[in-house]
Amino acid sequence: FVATVRPMAEATLAVIGGDGIGPEVTAEAVKVIEAVTGPGVFDRVDYDLGATRWQRTGEVLPDSVMAELDTADAILLGAVGAAPGATDVPSGLLERGLLLKLRFAFDHYVNLRPSKLYPGSVSPLADPGEIDFVVVREGTEGLYCGNGGVVRAGTPNEIATEVSVNTALGVERVVRDAFARAVARRGKLTLVHKHNVLVNAGGLWRRIFEQVAAEFPGVQTDYLHVDAATIFLATDPSRFDVIVTDNLFGDIITDLAAAVTGGIGLACSGNVNPEGTHPSMFEPVHGSAPDIAGRQIADPTAAILSGALLLEHLGRSAEAEEINKAVIADLADRRPGTTRRTAEVGDAIAAAVG
Amino acid sequence: FVATVRPMAEATLAVIGGDGIGPEVTAEAVKVIEAVTGPGVFDRVDYDLGATRWQRTGEVLPDSVMAELDTADAILLGAVGAAPGATDVPSGLLERGLLLKLRFAFDHYVNLRPSKLYPGSVSPLADPGEIDFVVVREGTEGLYCGNGGVVRAGTPNEIATEVSVNTALGVERVVRDAFARAVARRGKLTLVHKHNVLVNAGGLWRRIFEQVAAEFPGVQTDYLHVDAATIFLATDPSRFDVIVTDNLFGDIITDLAAAVTGGIGLACSGNVNPEGTHPSMFEPVHGSAPDIAGRQIADPTAAILSGALLLEHLGRSAEAEEINKAVIADLADRRPGTTRRTAEVGDAIAAAVG
Ligand SMILES: CC(C)[C@H](C(=O)O)[C@@H](O)C(=O)O
Ligand SMILES: CC(C)[C@H](C(=O)O)[C@@H](O)C(=O)O
Numbered sequence: 109f110v111a112t113v114r115p116m117a118e119a120t121l122a123v124i125g126g127d128g129i130g131p132e133v134t135a136e137a138v139k140v141i142e143a144v145t146g147p148g149v150f151d152r153v154d155y156d157l158g159a160t161r162w163q164r165t166g167e168v169l170p171d172s173v174m175a176e177l178d179t180a181d182a183i184l185l186g187a188v189g190a191a192p193g194a195t196d197v198p199s200g201l202l203e204r205g206l207l208l209k210l211r212f213a214f215d216h217y218v219n220l221r222p223s224k225l226y227p228g229s230v231s232p233l234a235d236p237g238e239i240d241f242v243v244v245r246e247g248t249e250g251l252y253c254g255n256g257g258v259v260r261a262g263t264p265n266e267i268a269t270e271v272s273v274n275t276a277l278g279v280e281r282v283v284r285d286a287f288a289r290a291v292a293r294r295g296k297l298t299l300v301h302k303h304n305v306l307v308n309a310g311g312l313w314r315r316i317f318e319q320v321a322a323e324f325p326g327v328q329t330d331y332l333h334v335d336a337a338t339i340f341l342a343t344d345p346s347r348f349d350v351i352v353t354d355n356l357f358g359d360i361i362t363d364l365a366a367a368v369t370g371g372i373g374l375a376c377s378g379n380v381n382p383e384g385t386h387p388s389m390f391e392p393v394h395g396s397a398p399d400i401a402g403r404q405i406a407d408p409t410a411a412i413l414s415g416a417l418l419l420e421h422l423g424r425s426a427e428a429e430e431i432n433k434a435v436i437a438d439l440a441d442r443r444p445g446t447t448r449r450t451a452e453v454g455d456a457i458a459a460a461v462g
Numbered sequence: 463f464v465a466t467v468r469p470m471a472e473a474t475l476a477v478i479g480g481d482g483i484g485p486e487v488t489a490e491a492v493k494v495i496e497a498v499t500g501p502g503v504f505d506r507v508d509y510d511l512g513a514t515r516w517q518r519t520g521e522v523l524p525d526s527v528m529a530e531l532d533t534a535d536a537i538l539l540g541a542v543g544a545a546p547g548a549t550d551v552p553s554g555l556l557e558r559g560l561l562l563k564l565r566f567a568f569d570h571y572v573n574l575r576p577s578k579l580y581p582g583s584v585s586p587l588a589d590p591g592e593i594d595f596v597v598v599r600e601g602t603e604g605l606y607c608g609n610g611g612v613v614r615a616g617t618p619n620e621i622a623t624e625v626s627v628n629t630a631l632g633v634e635r636v637v638r639d640a641f642a643r644a645v646a647r648r649g650k651l652t653l654v655h656k657h658n659v660l661v662n663a664g665g666l667w668r669r670i671f672e673q674v675a676a677e678f679p680g681v682q683t684d685y686l687h688v689d690a691a692t693i694f695l696a697t698d699p700s701r702f703d704v705i706v707t708d709n710l711f712g713d714i715i716t717d718l719a720a721a722v723t724g725g726i727g728l729a730c731s732g733n734v735n736p737e738g739t740h741p742s743m744f745e746p747v748h749g750s751a752p753d754i755a756g757r758q759i760a761d762p763t764a765a766i767l768s769g770a771l772l773l774e775h776l777g778r779s780a781e782a783e784e785i786n787k788a789v790i791a792d793l794a795d796r797r798p799g800t801t802r803r804t805a806e807v808g809d810a811i812a813a814a815v816g
Binding site (some may be wrong): 198203204208210231232234235252258261264266268271272273277302303305307308310334341359362368371419 | 726
């Protein structure tokens with residue numbers, strides 16, 4: 109027989125479209141990635157995971173799939189989450205069983221969420237100023253551990269607990285990462301916590317933050333309680349350069365940050381394992397938006413920018429930069445009131461980088 | 463001997479000025495309360511509590527003071543919290559030992575935080591719309607319980623935990639209160655939580671919310687994850703009427719709500735014990751702002767509005783309404799760029815209600 113010899117790809121890209129608008133926006137991110145790298149660079153493997161698969165097969169994330177994903181060089185994820193009406197999907201099933209499972213198993217301790225107000229995107233703030241900061245959200249600890257439980261479930265005497273677990277190891281590694289990023293940026297790092305109430309976790313975060321700060325005398329540091337941080341995000345977001353915070357606070361303030369920089373449709377993120385012991389995973393901050401799914405009206409920009417973060421992580425900085433530039437140009441061209449189909453946005457950006 | 467017979471006051475008002483700007487703004491709230499009720503209605507007792515007292519005496523809240531406070535009809539609080547430089551005050555000492563101690567001991571399970579954009583106050587949002595909602599924040603449970611601890615403290619292997627405790631009793635009573643408020647307002651109630659991650663606590667909150675909702679068919683309900691709620695607060699705050707949420711989420715979103723309605727200088731709150739088994743306590747949402755303390759530049763409006771909430775709670779609705787009207791008129795008159803001393807603002811509002 110005659111074998112078709114295909115040049116070996118440089119890297120494996122696992123793609124999990126997920127639910128709702130996830131597959132649509134991910135398709136555009138893949139289109140742009142393949143346009144900028146040219147063909148043959150990535151071996152792409154698509155994984156059918158999410159609410160739809162669970163409803164069909166009862167499987168969330170089989171061990172064999174997990175093992176396969178672990179061999180990828182990077183993962184691109186759309187979004188997971190069933191439609192609100194889907195009462196057959198237990199709350200948290202996909203979050204805990206898929207998204208958080210990957211973040212925890214692959215030790216994605218740096219959840220990287222840049223916030224930048226690009227020309228052409230509209231902030232809800234009257235006077236947003238120049239917004240350009242990055243949130244380093246811890247990704248493997250805190251209230252996201254899944255510790256906690258229920259006593260006397262379903263009775264009038266139910267007690268439900270949630271336990272936030274914070275370790276010196278976990279806090280130190282993410283704080284170090286944040287300091288390094290601050291050095292590479294404008295040299296300012298803000299710790300966000302709530303140490304006046306969460307004295308145990310807050311004490312640990314503060315102590316480690318101060319210890320590591322001593323090694324980075326060039327970085328200007330400050331501290332904000334999470335409640336005060338939301339005020340500054342709404343009134344003076346240009347004050348921030350790098351923010352480091354725990355898993356839950358990071359979840360909350362990055363949605364707010366996305367809102368003030370023109371919306372969740374633009375916010376990208378990376379779940380990064382800096383040592384590369386497992387693949388890192390890149391995803392838009394937005395959810396599966398089941399209400400608009402399948403209609404080609406979702407904005408794929410966040411997914412495309414997540415693709416740029418992915419390339420950057422794999423050391424392909426020039427290509428990442430090309431995507432960012434093309435997105436910035438595309439955003440600047442957008443006219444309020446006009447809309448393009450999801451694929452049209454992807455086509456335009458792919459053409460610009462192709 | 464000749465006794466001076468003074469008519470008996472109708473109620474006892476305990477006043478805790480506290481730290482930083484607390485005493486200054488509280489003095490104006492007292493001034494306005496006494497102007498609107500006329501003399502002799504309240505027996506006022508001032509309590510010297512807070513960082514300054516602790517630094518002087520080592521006492522945070524002696525049991526005897528606690529017992530006395532418990533006999534008051536209502537408490538007016540300024541703010542507690544030492545200056546950031548005061549390294550002799552351990553983090554959380556005053557919060558846990560004073561503010562939260564009172565909230566918990568006096569069973570202030572309804573932490574009431576109205577948000578209203580008044581004419582004349584400036585929102586950072588370009589298009590804020592008509593903002594008028596109230597957050598019913600749970601006040602006696604969740605991560606504020608003070609459960610948690612530290613293992614191997616101060617070592618590189620430290621583990622710090624925080625436990626969120628949620629009970630059916632605690633959730634149900636605050637949810638009921640929120641439904642009742644929604645009925646008395648525009649009939650809309652939003653539950654804010656994060657049940658896709660905090661499945662134990664979130665499950666309890668959702669189940670009870672749905673159970674109580676069945677008794678209030680006239681109330682339109684919806685649910686938002688806390689991260690999504692911050693987006694709506696920044697992009698469409700007029701969608702809210704009543705929000706009910708847990709202690710920590712309530713802390714975070716009410717600061718954001720204050721920001722979008724013109725700033726923390728205007729946000730009032732009530733720590734309410736609806737059954738009246740202990741006195742309720744009213745305080746501005748802002749903190750002690752040690753950086754501007756003693757300079758008569760703090761805005762006393764939040765404290766004055768908290769005074770109105772206090773009167774309302776004591777059944778003196780007409781007087782509360784008078785204060786609110788005077789504040790609204792005062793706000794409408796304020797000219798951006800001009801400033802008045804703290805006491806001048808109080809004088810103006812006191813004169814208007816006097
Ligand atoms: C879907 C959910 C579990 C997730 C989170 O809370 O981390 C999402 O909100 C995010 O920010 O990525
Ligand atoms: C001072 C602090 C303990 C308090 C809280 O977190 O409740 C404050 O932020 C508030 O909102 O009243």
